[in-house]
Structure formats: structure tokens, C-alpha cells
Amino acid sequence: MFEENNNNQNGFDNGFQPLDSNGFNGENQNPKFVQGSGPNDDGAYRYSWTPNGENNDTGSNFHVNPAPKPPKKNGATRVAALVLCCALVGGGAGLGGAALYDRLGGGSSDGTTIYQNTTQGTQVNVQQADGVKEMTLEEIYASYADSCVNVTCQVTVQQGWQQYTGTSSGSGFILSEDGYIVTNYHVIDGANAIKVTLNNGEEYDATLIGGEETNDVAVLKMDGISGLKPVVLGDSDSLVVGQQVSTIGNALGTLSFSQTSGHVSGVGRSVTMSDGTIINMIQTDCVINSGNSGGPLFDQYGRVVGITSAKYSNNGDTSSASIEGIGFAIPINDVIDMIQDFIQYGYVTGRPSMGITAVEVTEDYAKAFGWPSGVYVNAVNEGSCSETAGLKQGDIITKLGDTAVTTVAELNAAKNQFKAGESTTLEVYRSGETLTLNITFDEEKNNTQNSQTQQDPAPQQTTSMQDGYFDPWDYYFGH
Numbered sequence: 247m248f249e250e251n252n253n254n255q256n257g258f259d260n261g262f263q264p265l266d267s268n269g270f271n272g273e274n275q276n277p278k279f280v281q282g283s284g285p286n287d288d289g290a291y292r293y294s295w296t297p298n299g300e301n302n303d304t305g306s307n308f309h310v311n312p313a314p315k316p317p318k319k320n321g322a323t324r325v326a327a328l329v330l331c332c333a334l335v336g337g338g339a340g341l342g343g344a345a346l347y348d349r350l351g352g353g354s355s356d357g358t359t360i361y362q363n364t365t366q367g368t369q370v371n372v373q374q375a376d377g378v379k380e381m382t383l384e385e386i387y388a389s390y391a392d393s394c395v396n397v398t399c400q401v402t403v404q405q406g407w408q409q410y411t412g413t414s415s416g417s418g419f420i421l422s423e424d425g426y427i428v429t430n431y432h433v434i435d436g437a438n439a440i441k442v443t444l445n446n447g448e449e450y451d452a453t454l455i456g457g458e459e460t461n462d463v464a465v466l467k468m469d470g471i472s473g474l475k476p477v478v479l480g481d482s483d484s485l486v487v488g489q490q491v492s493t494i495g496n497a498l499g500t501l502s503f504s505q506t507s508g509h510v511s512g513v514g515r516s517v518t519m520s521d522g523t524i525i526n527m528i529q530t531d532c533v534i535n536s537g538n539s540g541g542p543l544f545d546q547y548g549r550v551v552g553i554t555s556a557k558y559s560n561n562g563d564t565s566s567a568s569i570e571g572i573g574f575a576i577p578i579n580d581v582i583d584m585i586q587d588f589i590q591y592g593y594v595t596g597r598p599s600m601g602i603t604a605v606e607v608t609e610d611y612a613k614a615f616g617w618p619s620g621v622y623v624n625a626v627n628e629g630s631c632s633e634t635a636g637l638k639q640g641d642i643i644t645k646l647g648d649t650a651v652t653t654v655a656e657l658n659a660a661k662n663q664f665k666a667g668e669s670t671t672l673e674v675y676r677s678g679e680t681l682t683l684n685i686t687f688d689e690e691k692n693n694t695q696n697s698q699t700q701q702d703p704a705p706q707q708t709t710s711m712q713d714g715y716f717d718p719w720d721y722y723f724g725h
Contacts (some may be wrong), residue, residue, distance in 0.1 A: 375478040375548035383492055385547045387505050392445045393420045393477045394503060396496040397429050397452075397466070397540060399437035411438075417495035418442065418466065419543030419550060420476045422593040423466030425450075426589055429540030430555055430576075431457040433466050442468050445503055456588025462525060462555055464540075465588040477542055478547025482577035485510050485528060493532050493554050493575075495541030506569075508532035517556065517574055525623025528552045534573030543575040551578050579663040596665045598687035606653045607642060618675050619652040621646040635672060635685040644680070645673035666690070 372389045375381065381389070398415040416433030420426070427442060434440055440452040450468045457464030468474075485491075492507040512529035528543065533553055543552035552575030587594045603624045607617050620642040626632050637643075643651060647670040650658040664670060666689035674681050 253307050266703050273484070353392060360569045375480075377478075377547050377549060380546045381548040383505065383507050386492055386544050387494065389548055390475075390477060390542075390544065391494055391503050393475050393506075394418070394445065394494045394541060395427060396443040396502050397427070397433055398441045398443065400439040401436050402438055403650055415537060416539040417537065417554065419540075419542040420474050421465075421585070421589075422476050423472060423474050425452075425471045425474060426455070427452065427466040427468060428553065428585060429466060430553060431462045432460045432462040433540045434466070435459065440466060441678070442466065443502070444474075455590050456584075458584070460593060461581055461584060462576060464585055465552065465585055477550045477584065478548065479578055480545050480547065480551040482528065482551040482579045485513055485545070485551060485577075487512060490546040491528075491530055491532060491551070493534065493538060493541055494544075495535075495538035497537050499534040500535040501535075501537075505535040508573075511572070513577075515574065525555070525576060526575055526580055527555070530573050530575060531571040532573055533570060552576055553578065553581070564698055589607040593691055596688070597690040598661050598664045599630070599666070599690035600631050600632050600639065600661060600685070601627035601688060604643070604654055604657065613658065617642055618644055620675060621654055622653055631688045632683055633639065633716045635683045637672065637674065637683060637685075638676070640676070642675040643672060644675055647669075649673060 259301050285441075372385070374389070395418045396415060397418045398413060398722055401412055401414055403410045414433070414437075416429060418427045418429035418433075421428050434454060434457065437454075440454065441449055442452045443449045447522060450471055452466040452468050455465045455467050487510050489510045490507065491510055492505060494503060494505050496502050497504040497506075508531040510528060511531050515527045515529045516524055517527045518524050528551070530543065532543070532554075534556070538554045539556070541554045542550040543554050545551045554573070554575045556574045560580060584594050604621045605624060607620050607622050611622075612619060621644075623637060623639055623641045623643065626637055643657060645651060646657060646660040647663070649656070649663075651657040651660055664687055668682060669686040672683040672685050674683060
């Protein structure tokens with residue numbers, strides 16, 4: 247997955263997802279992309295980013311039946327009557343107002359007096375968040391709008407035999423003076439090219455340094471720039487319900503650097519996104535729209551305590567969601583270690599890898615070949631820990647450690663309970679026998695991708711074992 251809302255939504259919520267239904271915009275014919283960002287009728291949540299920055303809310307159309315036309319009269323007469331009527335109404339109101347003013351003891355009926363109350367312009371202090379002094383919303387915006395960015399992605403969508411190029415957009419924030427940017431992974435998922443726009447309108451190319459979809463976080467690096475103003479990170483664990491928070495983001499992919507404010511409505515929310523991902527979230531009543539994915543959530547001290555990611559929607563298209571006041575952000579404490587790893591290593595250290603590709607055994611194959619439920623191994627990477635453990639192509643993994651597995655998702659979940667370098671057992675079915683193998687996990691060096699990687703079983707391959715992956719002859723006689 248390459249939200250976010252891309253000004254399209256395709257881009258990089260949550261997005262993180264984008265946030266609208268597949269189709270085309272009749273105006274620009276750019277494809278729309280759906281990426282889980284708002285909940286469906288069943289209460290799912292979707293990433294808050296929109297493709298092509300569209301707002302699909304058309305509003306209500308009112309039709310008024312015209313009144314019967316009166317018979318035509320002399321044009322001069324009608325104009326005179328209209329002028330007279332206006333004069334009477336205006337004059338009557340004027341005389342009444344003047345009489346009232348005179349009765350109250352002021353003014354003269356000789357003229358009209360208009361009063362205007364003027365105030366001096368508001369002076370807003372630009373400050374550095376210190377975690378001690380609370381800042382007004384005006385001060386937060388004045389101090390950190392320049393630390394926020396718009397993220398725009400170019401993506402290619404395959405529809406049947408044809409490919410289409412579109413754009414998507416989301417939000418992000420500056421982490422360092424030399425151009426490291428934090429955003430949601432769903433904002434940039436699948437992007438062929440990424441551009442970052444600053445508050446002053448300057449646009450820069452950006453490179454994906456690292457990211458992963460499970461926690462929906464990504465780090466970008468702007469090319470050829472320095473002297474930027476970074477945000478100050480806060481402590482999301484200290485947030486309490488009722489605390490003031492605010493956001494700055496690329497609302498709808500077109501209303502750049504918009505600020506909204508609200509309060510913390512809940513903490514520790516386990517939110518299931520429309521793509522099935524479960525993420526720990528901060529709930530807020532800040533208005534979060536398509537295109538806000540990846541932007542910062544500020545506390546009252548001006549510190550970033552979360553990454554705006556999703557909103558609640560009552561249908562499958564968050565760009566036209568009617569439910570407001572239920573938004574979500576990823577706690578910054580949950581992803582800061584990953585962000586630091588991405589910057590230093592380009593991947594999250596300590597992640598376990600098995601070095602295989604796999605699919606789950608379907609019910610049809612289980613019946614046809616008398617196999618147990620489990621995960622079929624399509625391929626074993628040369629030199630991987632699975633090869634060292636003795637795992638072979640065609641094996642069916644039924645248990646990892648103490649956890650029985652029947653799907654690729656279950657295998658990945660069981661694997662992720664371990665760290666690189668730790669050991670456990672694999673229970674596999676091979677040619678009618680059940681074997682127990684010992685495995686010591688490798689470290690996944692390149693997890694700047696989604697789960698569709700050679701390092702791990704690929705969930706997208708769980709539909710069948712056809713398309714060249716499974717060869718019954720090889721299964722029974724190849725090893």
C-alpha cells in the first residue's frame with residue numbers, strides 16, 4: 247500500500263485509504279482510490295486522505311416551481327410602481343429609525359449616522375514548544391504551520407489490461423532541519439513519485455526512507471534542502487480525556503494548512519481499519535477530513551503527540567462522510583522508535599523474518615489431497631533461516647511455537663511475537679508425515695514495504711494455490 251488523501255487520495259489514512267470508491271472524476275478522469283479511511287455502514291474506519299483532493303459532497307438541490315406570470319403591463323408603470331414601493335418602505339423605515347433615535351435623545355433626522363467598531367490587529371507570538379507554557383491555538387498555528395507539509399503522490403493503477411496514472415495527497419510534518427518528514431504509510435503506499443509542498447508554496451521531491459503498514463507510519467526525505475523548522479515531539483502517554491488538541495493538514499487535498507481544534511475524546515482505542523489492520527489510537531473530536539492523514543496532532547503546549555490518521559464514516563467514502571467529531575490519531579510514543587530506526591537504518595530493527603512465501607491451504611485443496619489446514623510454502627529463500635531449519639517448498643506449516651496456524655495472517659502474527667535471533671519450533675506436514683523443525687529467526691532487513699515481501703508470507707496470495715505456485719507432481723515426487 248503506497249494516505250492518505252492524496253489529493254486524491256491516493257496518496258498517502260487512513261489513509262489511511264484511500265478514502266473514496268473506485269471510479270473516475272468526470273472532470274479530470276483521474277482514477278479514485280479506496281484505501282480504508284472511513285468506516286462503512288458496519289462501523290469500519292477509513293484512512294483520512296482523498297484522491298485528487300476531491301470533495302464528493304454535492305449538497306442538496308432545491309427546485310422551486312415558478313409563480314404564474316401576471317398579465318403584461320406598461321413597462322414604465324411597473325418601474326414607477328417599484329420605485330415608489332421601495333421609497334415608501336425605505337422612507338418609512340428611515341423615518342421610524344430617526345424618530346426613535348431622536349426620542350432616545352441623540353442625533354438629528356437631517357442625516358443617517360453609521361457606527362463601526364474597529365479593533366487593532368491581533369499580535370500572535372511565535373514560540374518554541376517547551377512543554378511548560380500552554381499556547382493558544384493562534385500561537386500553535388503561527389509557530390508550527392511552517393513545520394507542516396502537503397504530500398502529493400503519483401500512482402499507477404491497473405484496471406484490467408489498462409494502466410492509469412493518478413495523484414493522491416495527504417499531510418505530514420517536518421522532523422528535522424535537513425528535511426526528514428513523517429506521514430502515514432497509506433498516504434505514500436504504491437507511489438511512483440512523491441512531492442512535498444511547504445507552507446510557503448515551495449515544492450520538493452521526496453524519497454521514501456522507510457515505512458510499514460502495520461503501524462501506518464512512513465518517513466520521507468526531502469531532497470536538497472536545509473534550515474527547516476521541525477516540530478517538537480511530546481509524550482502521548484500523558485494525554486488525558488478532555489485535554490485540548492489541534493491539527494494542521496491538507497483538508498480535502500485542496501484546503502492546505504487548515505487548522506482544526508478539539509479535545510481528546512478517548513485514549514487506547516483499538517481501531518480496526520477497513521483493510522483489517524488493528525491500530526492503537528487516540529480518539530479526538532477535532533474535525534478530520536480526507537487529506538488530513540499523516541498530519542500532526544498537537545497538544546496544548548504545541549508538541550506533536552500523534553499522527554492524524556483516520557475518521558469515522560457512515561459509508562465507504564470518507565470524502566463525503568457525514569459523521570463528524572470522531573477522529574483518530576496514532577500515538578507518537580507508539581512509533582517513535584520505528585521512526586528513529588527508519589532514519590538510521592532504513593528499516594525497523596529486530597523484526598523477525600522467515601524468508602518464505604506462502605499461501606493458506608484452501609478447503610478444496612485440503613479435501614482433494616487430504617491435507618490438514620495450514621499454510622502452504624510456495625518458496626524458501628536461499629540462505630534463509632527456514633532453509634537452515636530444513637523447511638522445503640511444498641511443506642504445510644500447521645504450528646509455529648505453541649500457536650496453531652491456518653492462515654498467512656495467523657502465521658505472521660505468531661512470528662511477530664518473536665524477535666530476530668530468537669528460536670522456536672515449526673510443525674509441518676510433509677508427504678503424509680508431521681515433522682517438527684527448529685528455527686532461529688533472521689532479522690528482516692527490508693521492511694520498508696507492506697506485507698507483500700519475499701521476507702514474509704504474503705497475505706495477498708491467500709486466495710488459491712493456482713497460478714503456477716502449486717505443482718502436485720513436484721509436491722509428491724519433487725523432494
